[in-house]
Amino acid sequence: MSTARLLPGAPVAEAVLDDVKARVAKLKDRGIRPSLATILVGDDDASAGYIRIKQKQAAELGFESPHQHLPGDIAQADLHRVIAELNDDKGVHGVLIQYPIPGHLDYDAALQTLDPDKDVDGMHPLNMGRLAVGLPGPLPCTPAGIEALLAHHGIPVSGREVVILGRGATLGRPLAMLLAQKRPTANAAVTVVHTGVKDWPRYAQRADILIAAVGVPGIVKPEHVKPGSVVIGAGVRYEGRRLLPDVEESCAEVAGAITPRVGGVGPTTVAMLFRNAVAAAERANP
Numbered sequence: 001m002s003t004a005r006l007l008p009g010a011p012v013a014e015a016v017l018d019d020v021k022a023r024v025a026k027l028k029d030r031g032i033r034p035s036l037a038t039i040l041v042g043d044d045d046a047s048a049g050y051i052r053i054k055q056k057q058a059a060e061l062g063f064e065s066p067h068q069h070l071p072g073d074i075a076q077a078d079l080h081r082v083i084a085e086l087n088d089d090k091g092v093h094g095v096l097i098q099y100p101i102p103g104h105l106d107y108d109a110a111l112q113t114l115d116p117d118k119d120v121d122g123m124h125p126l127n128m129g130r131l132a133v134g135l136p137g138p139l140p141c142t143p144a145g146i147e148a149l150l151a152h153h154g155i156p157v158s159g160r161e162v163v164i165l166g167r168g169a170t171l172g173r174p175l176a177m178l179l180a181q182k183r184p185t186a187n188a189a190v191t192v193v194h195t196g197v198k199d200w201p202r203y204a205q206r207a208d209i210l211i212a213a214v215g216v217p218g219i220v221k222p223e224h225v226k227p228g229s230v231v232i233g234a235g236v237r238y239e240g241r242r243l244l245p246d247v248e249e250s251c252a253e254v255a256g257a258i259t260p261r262v263g264g265v266g267p268t269t270v271a272m273l274f275r276n277a278v279a280a281a282e283r284a285n286p
């Protein structure tokens, strides 16, 4: 029987988006209409669906969201040209390139042509560098969402042992940098484990906060969880429409608090995208 407190993402996202709405309204009072441009390459149904959801939410929050739907066989140079046009457009404050893009294209190369100040995903190498040295800038959305989730639910992080399973560029690696920063909602003793650490369960078992950022369904089992600790499941794999989380559901029988199987980290990631977008519009209009 589950005894763990659930840590849903929806109330966290709602609080972040309320703040975004208020900031959008302030910009509009000054005659500025924040604009988040979206780029979709090709006709992948899932990606098209994600873009539609983000555009709908952008409109609800008061953003303009000009959309570029590019052909699936577009050349890399033409994709770069579209990004360059959006970089030069002073009316566009943020740009989202929906991931993944077709296999013949190089996503990282495209991302590097984007103006770092318009990078709402916070994934441009310059923004990763800003995070590494503690300069302000757009933060990677999922790591920022996890910090916000812990803070919103009153989970103390400062001074505690956080173990992150996974060192991927979108999640584990930037999350480790974020949670080790000197700030009341971070300030943790962070350990990162991965395939190079065969006895990673030994580290997981001593974590006050264990964060799964892998993408291997069920890799985190109850025997890896310290009784009463906090477990955050961020890694997932999709098989068709089925979502397979890293964290086995029965971990809730050992943990003190845990993200739900669905609706944990995901909603906070999307909220952070809009937080980055409104911040980009504010930066462009000091």
Ligand SMILES: NC(=O)c1ccc[n+]([C@@H]2O[C@H](COP(=O)([O-])OP(=O)(O)OC[C@H]3O[C@@H](n4cnc5c(N)ncnc54)[C@H](OP(=O)(O)O)[C@@H]3O)[C@@H](O)[C@H]2O)c1
Pocket (backbone or CB within 6 Å): 142, 165, 166, 167, 168, 169, 170, 171, 172, 193, 194, 195, 196, 200, 213, 214, 215, 216, 219, 234, 235, 236, 237, 265, 266, 269
């Ligand atoms: N919820 C959200 O909004 C959200 C957003 C972004 C990503 N995600 C999910 O988060 C997960 C990670 O994303 P990512 O982009 O960082 O992925 P990634 O680049 O593939 O990184 C996966 C990491 O997991 C480690 N790993 C894989 N198998 C392992 C094993 N058996 N034992 C120990 N470590 C293992 C890898 O170790 P090595 O480095 O040694 O190979 C790697 O560091 C994915 O499932 C992704 O779907 C979720």
